[in-house]
Amino acid sequence: MRPVRERPLFPHIVPETPRGLLDFAGSLVRQLVEVLSEMAYRLNRTLPKDGSEAMGHPLPLATFTVATRPPAADWAGGVIYVSDASTGAKFQGSDGSAWVNLG
Secondary structure (H helix, E strand, O other): OOOOOOOOOOOOOOOOOHHHHHHHHHHHHHHHHHHHHHHHHHHHHHHHOOOOOOOOOOOOOOEEHHHHHHOOHHHHHOOOEOOOOOOOOOEEOOOOOOEOOOO
């Protein structure tokens, strides 16, 4: 599988005519289609379509300290690991307004 370009090659010429603008837009659309097609190709070959494939490894959680936790309102439904939390409070989930202990 070829690598996805991290920086697509955008046209460098500023269009000065209607035809130039059409060529510019066409080039942008072709590159967008290429990037989206490559992403779809990768996703379709990575994620099982029917949910039959189980995880093969533990899911790593984002790790924070109590002081560096993101705002709970920004991550409603999110789960994090808090490395310096007390026993029983290391795994926390956001209820949309606060981080709550999950055990």
